[in-house]
Amino acid sequence: MKTIKSLPSAVILGIFLITACQPTKVEDFRAIESPLASIPTATTTVQPTSTASPAPTFTPFLTPLPSPTPTETPRPDIAPTLPHSAVNFIYHGDRDKPYVALTFDLCQKPEYPAWFDQGIVDVLTQNNVPATFFMGGDWMRTHVDETLLLASNPDFELGNHSWSHPDLPGLSEEIISKEIVKTQNLLYQLTGRQSTLFRLPSGKYDDLTLSVIAWNGLQTIQWDVETGDPDPTIDAERMNWAVRERVQNGSIIIMHANGRGWHTAEALPQMIEYLRGQGYTLVTVSQLLGLAPIP
Ligand SMILES: [Zn+2]
Numbered sequence: 437m438k439t440i441k442s443l444p445s446a447v448i449l450g451i452f453l454i455t456a457c458q459p460t461k462v463e464d465f466r467a468i469e470s471p472l473a474s475i476p477t478a479t480t481t482v483q484p485t486s487t488a489s490p491a492p493t494f495t496p497f498l499t500p501l502p503s504p505t506p507t508e509t510p511r512p513d514i515a516p517t518l519p520h521s522a523v524n525f526i527y528h529g530d531r532d533k534p535y536v537a538l539t540f541d542l543c544q545k546p547e548y549p550a551w552f553d554q555g556i557v558d559v560l561t562q563n564n565v566p567a568t569f570f571m572g573g574d575w576m577r578t579h580v581d582e583t584l585l586l587a588s589n590p591d592f593e594l595g596n597h598s599w600s601h602p603d604l605p606g607l608s609e610e611i612i613s614k615e616i617v618k619t620q621n622l623l624y625q626l627t628g629r630q631s632t633l634f635r636l637p638s639g640k641y642d643d644l645t646l647s648v649i650a651w652n653g654l655q656t657i658q659w660d661v662e663t664g665d666p667d668p669t670i671d672a673e674r675m676n677w678a679v680r681e682r683v684q685n686g687s688i689i690i691m692h693a694n695g696r697g698w699h700t701a702e703a704l705p706q707m708i709e710y711l712r713g714q715g716y717t718l719v720t721v722s723q724l725l726g727l728a729p730i731p
Pocket of ligand 1: 541542543544597601636637638
């Protein structure tokens with residue numbers, strides 16, 4: 437397994453690639469920023485690695501993992517290593533193709549237990565809607581049955597949402613990498629699946645964060661349509677208004693399935709009906725990006 441010791445060359449590559457491609461992306465993001473925003477805006481602050489801020493007060497992974505549900509063939513504890521990738525920092529798919537991806541984050545900080553919104557899965561399943569779930573490692577650790585339920589649906593794609601949902605900017609290479617790899621390993625242990633997609637906790641990043649994600653072989657997936665669903669005052673109608681106002685070809689819509697998407701399950705039937713009525717095909721993020729075939 438590759439170690440973090442040889443990371444600097446990837447960081448240099450990442451910074452080069454970010455320098456080459458980031459400005460237009462950031463402009464795009466700001467241009468589409470929603471008035472509903474309740475998720476902190478992604479920062480573009482570059483954190484110089486040579487002047488690191490004081491050691492972050494990070495409490496790493498003290499809670500023991502549960503025993504995975506027994507399977508006939510126990511899987512290795514370590515997920516296969518993905519090849520290093522260039523920095524891919526994605527807000528949307530092809531604007532010329534009528535595909536839209538619904539995404540649901542399963543965030544959990546160890547000190548703030550989250551839940552699982554079964555109603556969302558019921559609506560998606562009943563309507564045969566593919567979707568991508570970005571799963572926190574600590575959420576999976578405490579929701580093994582729910583993780584297996586999601587993995588049992590071949591229409592659901594499972595992505596990586598870090599282990600403990602920290603703000604990644606300012607953390608060390610080693611800790612950022614651990615947040616990613618530990619989550620990859622538990623996902624693989626539990627489901628046999630390996631994610632190639634990463635969603636930033638709260639959408640926050642800096643150059644080092646993006647480089648470490650790419651070094652670990654994952655693509656960073658942001659969004660261009662924010663429903664505002666973590667805000668309990670934003671009801672289902674307002675969520676659907678946001679979607680109607682902002683959706684376009686290639687859109688990635690962000691919602692939450694950790695029990696803090698307060699009106700998400702209620703909003704989904706109308707959202708699905710509207711999007712399909714407008715001629716959009718609902719796909720996973722990998723399908724949206726052409727990384728997986730559309731059935
Ligand atoms: Zn999150």
